[in-house]
Amino acid sequence: MRTINADVAIIGGGLGGVAAALAALERGMRVVLTEEHEWLGGQLTSQAVPPDEHVWVEQFGVTARYRSLREGIRSYYRSFYPLSEEARTDRALNPGRGRVSALCHEPRVAVAIIDQMLAPYRSSGRLVLVQQARPVDAVVVDDTVRSVVVEDLRSGDLTTVAAPFVLDATETGDLLPLTNTEYVVGTESRTETGEPSAPELADVSNVQAIAWCFAFDHAPGDHTIERPANYDEWRQHELPFWGAPMLSFTAPNPRTLEPEARTLHVNPEQDPTGDPRVDPGDRDLWQFRRIAARRNFRPGFYESDIVLANWPQLDYVGGSIIDVADREKHLAAAKAQSRAYFYWLQTEAPRPDGGRGWPGLRLRGDVVGTDDGFAQAPYIRESRRIRAHRTIVEQDVSVAARGHADPARFEASVGVGMYRIDLHPSTGGDNYIDVECAPFEIPLGALVPLRTTNLLPAAKNIGTTHITNGAYRLHPVEWNVGEAAGELAAFCIERSVLPAAVLADQALVAEFQARLVEAGVEIHWPHITGY
Structure with a gap:
């Protein structure tokens, strides 16, 4: 050694x-x-x-x-x-002209x-x-x-x-x-932390979903992958609060929790307009996390945009991968869910023109550095x-709990951050938890x-x-x-x-x-x- x-x-x-x-x-x-x-x-x-x-x-x-x-x-x-x-x-x-960030x-x-x-x-x-x-x-x-x-x-x-x-x-x-x-x-339990959004009981197995992302584009020809062995199981899989099977364009709105239908417009000619602070642009899955927009490059250099799929329908809630004996089983299942979703996109997803599926969708493993087209690791x-x-507890940073949106300050701050409390569906059966945050600091004591x-x-x-x-x-x-x-x-x-x-x-x-x-x-x- x-x-x-x-x-x-x-x-x-x-x-x-x-x-x-x-x-x-x-x-x-x-x-x-x-x-x-x-x-x-x-x-x-x-x-x-x-x-x-x-x-x-x-x-x-x-x-x-x-x-x-x-x-x-x-x-x-x-x-x-x-x-x-x-x-x-x-x-x-x-x-990428993606909507999720100013730098996709x-x-x-x-x-x-x-x-x-x-x-x-x-x-x-x-x-x-x-x-x-x-x-x-x-x-x-x-x-x-x-x-x-x-x-x-x-x-x-x-x-x-x-x-x-x-x-x-x-x-x-x-x-x-x-x-x-x-x-x-x-x-943690609400008794322990006092947080309004915390559950009544602590649960070490209740963590946010992981998601196995993938990159893809659209090219001439049929690029349909082999039908996943467990495709029918994923096709029928539906969470109680989802409003549709996971293999669909439907997912809850994180803020209202009401199911909403998304769209997928392949290689659209126009980008959405509007302030991303008001309209996050997540209603169309193609443009939300697009990482290469062909219109940004010399005409003809890209035949297609390249899209990174990190969507609600990929969130795996079948079990935690932390402190469990069957971690590898859950990792494999998370990738299987994403693979099933891509096959559904290629074969059964409803198109805006009334047809079904885009066989021209093509996994781009070269973009993410893998042979199978999926990221090297799940999004954790x-x-x-x-x-x-x-x-740091919810009462420190939540606008509602604090009663105002002024920056949340801490003694001995070592940095700053800003994002909503954005909790995805969890392995314990929770729906989204979305809480407006004030701009916040990072206290030294948390390190x-x-x-x-x-x-x-x-x-x-x-x-x-x-x-x-x-x-x-x-x-x-x-x-x-x-x-x-x-x-x-x-x-x-x-x-x-x-x-x-x-x-x-x-x-x-x-x-x-x-x-x-x-x-x-x-x-x-x-x-x-x-x-």
């Missing part, structure tokens, strides 16, 4: 892990970064989901490093793609920019990257994590990673049970969450475990609840969490202190916040009167 020593060990190379690595590296730390999949970037790349962002993202409300990622993606398109003149000169270039793009482009951002540190030897490896063990002495063991998924070889600080940036908080760090999973919305010194001294959460595993995770789980917030964790690890190493000691000392908190601001982290929102 080989051993790699570093100043900071980051387990998990999603957005939080990448941000943490950049922050620590820019402070002169030596970093080991491990990742389970072929691509770094997590929900943005291996899970293939375009960024979910707030409406002010082009002006403020994200970190400077996250903004560099976004602008790097746009610059890549301008440098290497045959954009139309209109698209090339558009400062707010949206390659192919995941491979984000991979390229992440690799560019990390390249100097790999070349200098300050960053050691261990990919296609997952954590399987850890050594903990006196509440301090001494090392983590990761296993190569191809060879089975084991590597020990040792460092004074260990960051858990995995998608489901995998280091927490391995290090005996106290954590929560699933729903919910993780284990640390028992933190400060747990500090109650007991484990040198482990920091760097992804969706901070001190939120099942409810508030619905707002803190999105791309720019995860990045900010990771960046703050990487900065905190470097700060603690330089001053020979532990995170809990920083949290307890107002002078150290102020010094740490000043470093964050110096690095381009916005720790407070400006006064916002409406949106």
Whole structure:
């Protein structure tokens, strides 16, 4: 077994892990970064989901490093793609013209920019990257994590990673049970949190649906995939609150919970109009998460738009993949649900012209880096969450609970975020939970475990609840969490202190916040009167 020593060990190379690595590296730390999949970037790349962002993202409300990622993606398109003149000169270039974000793009482009951002540190030897490896063990002495063991998924070889600080940036908080760090999973009870949207009873198995996304376009010919073996089962599958079988264009409206019919207009000539703050554009599935819009490029370069499917009908609620013995069964079932849905699109889906199915729909595995057309990993919305010194609850950020929409401020803020509490249907049978949020901050206490001294959460595993995770789980917030964790690890190493000691000392908190601001982290929102 080989051993790699570093100043900071980051387990998990999603957005939080990448941000943490950049922050620590820019402070002169030596970093080991491990990742389970072929691509770094997590929900943005291996899970293939375009960024979910707030409406002010082009002006403020994200970190400077996250903004560099976004602008790097746009610059890549301008440098290497045959954009139309209109698209090339558009400062707010949206390659896919998708409605879900101001920047819908192919995941491979984000991979390229992440690799560019990390390249100097790999070349200098300050960053050691261990990919296609997952954590399987850890050594903990006196509440301090001494090392983590990761296993190569191809060879089975084991590597020990040792460092004074260990960051858990995995998608489901995998280091927490391995290090005996106290954590929560699933729903907390209303008695425990006081949250208006929390259930009466806690349930560790009740988590948000995962979804196995895929990319596709439309091309001449018949590209119909083999009929899935379990297609008839999925064809009949219907949730009590859905209003139709899952293999349909119907799904609940997240805000009203009333079933609504969506549409699919293949390669439309016109884009929808209207303010996305009022009209999110999710009524037409083609345009909602489109990642390449042919009209943005030289005429004839793209025969078809490319669409990323991350739709309500793909949400798998058959069981949790956290702390269960049958995790692999549920992962396989989630992909089977998505495969059945794509086959339904090709063969039975109602077309606007009155026909059935689009056999010309074609899976684009090359776009997501796989042979089968489906993303390298499922889109994971919910993780284990640390028992933190400060747990963020609904009453902290909900407009209704607070009685106003002014920014939600916290002592010792280490960043900002903004999104509605957006909880998808869950494995416990819950429908959507959608709560309007104020612009919010990220409290330092949510990054500090109650007991484990040198482990920091760097992804969706901070001190939120099942409810508030619905707002803190999105791309720019995860990045900010990771960046703050990487900065905190470097700060603690330089001053020979532990995170809990920083949290307890107002002078150290102020010094740490000043470093964050110096690095381009916005720790407070400006006064916002409406949106």
